[in-house]
Amino acid sequence: MERTLSIIKPDAVAKGVIGKILDRFESNGLRIAATRKLELSRKDAEAFYAIHSERPFFNDLVDFMTSGPVVVSVLEGEEAMQKNRDLMGATNPQEAAAGTIRADFAENIDANAVHGSDSVENAAIEISFFFADRDIS
Ligand code: ADP
Numbered sequence: 141m142e143r144t145l146s147i148i149k150p151d152a153v154a155k156g157v158i159g160k161i162l163d164r165f166e167s168n169g170l171r172i173a174a175t176r177k178l179e180l181s182r183k184d185a186e187a188f189y190a191i192h193s194e195r196p197f198f199n200d201l202v203d204f205m206t207s208g209p210v211v212v213s214v215l216e217g218e219e220a221m222q223k224n225r226d227l228m229g230a231t232n233p234q235e236a237a238a239g240t241i242r243a244d245f246a247e248n249i250d251a252n253a254v255h256g257s258d259s260v261e262n263a264a265i266e267i268s269f270f271f272a273d274r275d276i277s
């Protein structure tokens with residue numbers, strides 16, 4: 141069974157839609173194998189998004205991801221990585237298809253409600269960033 145990492149970002153946590161977003165996963169065949177609310181330190185956010193460190197938006201992204209609590213979850217199911225990406229919608233909520241999480245809960249490309257791993261390989265790396273094996277069941 142495939143696993144992927146989801147993060148409910150500070151904007152969505154502040155709006156009080158943690159439950160609504162987790163429901164999208166469970167209602168679409170993704171099981172929550174682990175979940176935890178936490179605040180990312182600056183060092184955590186920089187390490188997690190290291191792949192984007194040369195992008196012009198990197199500092200804004202780190203500022204935003206450390207602006208409040210997030211909810212990190214391991215989602216499990218058939219083709220979990222792609223299914224989560226489909227449920228999330230496009231990176232820019234203005235371009236996200238109707239009915240996707242970003243279309244329904246996000247304001248703009250900076251505050252876009254959710255993160256999801258973009259490959260099965262990265263999913264394994266991102267899951268181990270937040271969870272030990274014994275945290276996942
Ligand atoms: P995704 O989250 O859809 O996988 P990326 O991995 O490309 O998107 O980017 C990571 C995050 O960086 C995005 O979710 C968004 O919050 C932010 N981001 C991406 N592109 C931009 C941009 N052009 N301007 C501002 N923020 C951006």
Ligand code: MG
Pocket residue numbers: 256258
């Ligand atoms: Mg990405």
